[in-house]
Amino acid sequence: MKLLDFFNKESRAPKRQIIFTALISGLANGYLLTIINNAAETVNKSEALQISNFFLFLIDLILLIYTKQYSLKQATVAAEDAINRVRIRVADKLRATELPYIETAGHAKIYASITQDTSLISESAIILINACQQMIVVCICLLYIAYLSIPGFIITVSVLSVSVLMYLYNSKHISAQLHNVANKESEFFNGIKSILVGFKEIKINKKKNDALFTHIETIAKDAKEIKVAAGLNFVIELMFAQTSFYILCASIIFVLPVLSATQIDQVVGITIAILFLFGPLSMVVSAFPMFVRANVAVENIYQLEHEIDQSSKTQQPQLPDAPVFETLEFEQVSFHYPQQSEGTPFGVGPLSFKINKGETLFIVGGNGSGKSTLLKLLAGLYYPLSGDIYINDRLLESDDYAHYRELYSTIFTDFHLFDRLYGIEDVDVRRVEELLKTMGLSKKTNFKNQGFTNTDLSTGQKKRLAYIASVLEDKQIYIFDEWAADQDPEFRQYFYEVLLKDLKAKGKTVIAVSHDDRYFFAADKVIKIEYGRIID
Template sequence: MSRRVLLQEGMRLLRPFRRLILLAAACGAAAGLATVALLATVNRALNQPEGLASGLFGAFLGLCAMTLVGRAVSDILTNRVGQRLVAQVRTALGRKILEAPIAALERYRSHRLLPVLTKDVDMISDIAFLLASLLIASAVTLGCFIYLAWLSLPMFLLLLVSLGLGSIIQYRARARAIRGFRAARDSEDTLHKAYRAISEGAKELRINRRRRAMVFGGQIEATIDRIRAINEGAIRNFVLANTVGSALLFLVIGLLLAWQLLFPAPDQAVLSGFVLVLLFVKGPMDQIIAAIPSLGRAQIAFGRIAELSAGFVTPEPGVTTDRPVPPDRQIDSLALRGLRYAYPASKGSTPFTLGPIDLTIRRGEIVFIVGDNGSGKTTLIKLLLGLYVPTEGEVLLDGRPVTDLDRDDYRQLFTTVFADYHLFEELAEDADGLAERAGPYLERLEIAHKVTVENGAFSTTDLSTGQRKRLALVQAYLERRPIVVFDEWAADQDPTFRRIFYTELLPELRSQGRTLIVISHDDRYFDIADRVVRLDAGRVQAEEVAVAKDPAP
């Protein structure tokens, strides 16, 4: 991402806090100028017989108070801006992720998404605490330079030559370090992906020693060593550059002390003041230089945040976090007409295309969608649910096309248990009477001894895979939505619960007037369905009427 885009994004984020920033800058600058004036006062006191006379002593106390108060106020205001900025970034990213199209989220991948939301945002938070001290250090440094130029212009020019050489070294070191930090940050994504692999694949790694050693040595250990080496090299460049800069500053002080041998001796107060201020200003300068690595990392982090923000810059129409939930309703039919969906082309492979598909599902039907892996079943379900926007064709609800503006309202008709489902502890229904409604289902699915509903939430979701899916089924019962979609629900169940699901639970849901769409490979239960839709290579290969059933009430 270009520096111009980063600057524009930074200005946009900081715009709500411009008054606080200006006030913090003014207080920091006042503290810096008071510090410089305090140095001048001390220099005068050291070079006059009466020392801190009554007038100088009052000025000394006033300048001390101004320095301390200015620093404190600047710190408080800057930290307030930093914390509010971080809160704003976190809120904005959370909102953008919730409102982003599902296809865009799936392309971004969680191992790239999570480090931005955690490590990069935390880096912005950390740098916020440095801003106040950097602001004051910069003001002190600038004020000291102005005071040094006022004391002696020739000596100040000698100082500028020294600092110019040091700045060239610093610039080159910083450029190399920034490249290193960027490479290290890219490796952080790789490391996060490896950590996720050893967490989710712990069982497989435990029974395969060779793979375990390969993952640890080739991915985790190698990536960690690469990050360590890159960061060590980048910091080493900064340290060496700082050392050279300090050496040049001490060289200037040595030359000033030997000034009398080269030029007519200046006033003693000028020379002592120059050396005193140089020794003092080295502290603020070192503080600025020491913060450069953190600023470099913050620049990389901010770039990643801006990249993520730009990736989700186009929210899905009608998807907001504060939009009211539409009232409950029943449906008569759900139809697909000429529906087609093409995945984005990837390098070196032909993208999968689903359709065109024509399909009508009526209220109270049980429709099984079957087919081999890769035939397009999950893609079809995502189109039915309105999670994907069709490339061509349309979805009709009771004969009316579903548009971009009402697609999110359309989704509220569905309850879904995906194959890769996420089970939330909190239930999204009204808590009144929820425990009583959930109890019979928990008993029937034999998980009441482990789970209860308390204060509108499940007491735990720490269950086996099969039990968690049964709990997701309880959630589907409680939501009472007119269309229920199951994606391989029975795949993780034992034969008893598989039989109960197909022969008891599905007919029971159907008797409540619900429409059921089931992805299944259990051909022994296909006769439960009203229709079986077979997919092959993204097309409807066959649509079979299974067994005639009484119409739904």
């Protein structure tokens, strides 16, 4: 089973001890059947034997409680250890993967695997150990039935085998249904994300609001129908399992005496064993849906990890120091997005230009012209499909990208404002306070414990706070994607006439997307791009 392979591969817990104590627990549980049957046969026959059976019962019960408790506790530890290792590993791989994968994979799918699927696996650990223990009890009961009557054993095994085979056959269909449910859940989460992220837009547009809700409602309905179908199959399997037990009891009572010379004590003993068998086997059967779901969850996690591995091209550098920047040159560089539907896929290029250290470059163009794509190529977030990039007159290879990216500090239009200054050591608190005052944020937020006390700001204020973090990173090249677009006239002018000049004076290279043609004098070069190509 994939779930067992998962725990064996991912957990560092003492698996042999867990298995050994689970085995002892199962044997102790099964031995209770023998003690109870022996005690029942000696009622009113021998007081000494009854006392002996009573003490055996107590000793066996204590052993059962201790071993079962130990195995279940250790199983919980093993499950959480495995989940923690996988979550950390996936998170580590996520930070090393490439931007195109993050853009196309969908956040909902990643969130679902790391949260829902791992939680389901965690919940299955105790059920798995308990089911294994109960399987041992089932085996002991079958051996006891074989001891009492071989024909009875054959009848019992035959009925149970047919039932289990039919159960397993139907479980394949249930597993496929659960895979479809997982996909629908990801779509549903994407819909909820659209409500949260696009709340302002849908709040002022009832038609858009209703259409989005209808889409989410359709997805939820489809997911419900698949879940109901899977649940009904589980119910059918559960009822079939219970019916099989009744058929088995009837076969022992009515059929076995006809097929072989069986004494009443044997029939009673076998019937008691089957009744004793009913509880453990019911637990195993009822746990099977959890195993199926957990197996699907394991497949989802490993599939996500495989996709991340496939999309990763570079490794994190051991020394993240960037090269000393002098020149950057694009030579016939082209990039195209994967084609999602009919028509020509959007892209940029071929692009050829050169940037020197200390220059300020403005990129202008209409919406959809390819400016943001060009910035991602410049920052090394996209790989060119053709053409060459030269850094300091040296060809940039794919293995160089992790090193090359360290040149940049970026503020994209869809930037994320971190609440802490990650990666910046020995922060000068006085300088941060001065920057907050300069950017008009000292009354909005403060710097404390390596982070900002408040990030719930307007878009323009968030960009100013992001600028402070960017400056503190002290990188060689700065990318600003329409940074001034959300600023008031005062800060817009301050950005072009003061901030950019300060960066230039410090020898920094600035690449900015701008629509403010009245401030083009602040740039050393201006590139105009339309339909993915430089036209001026």
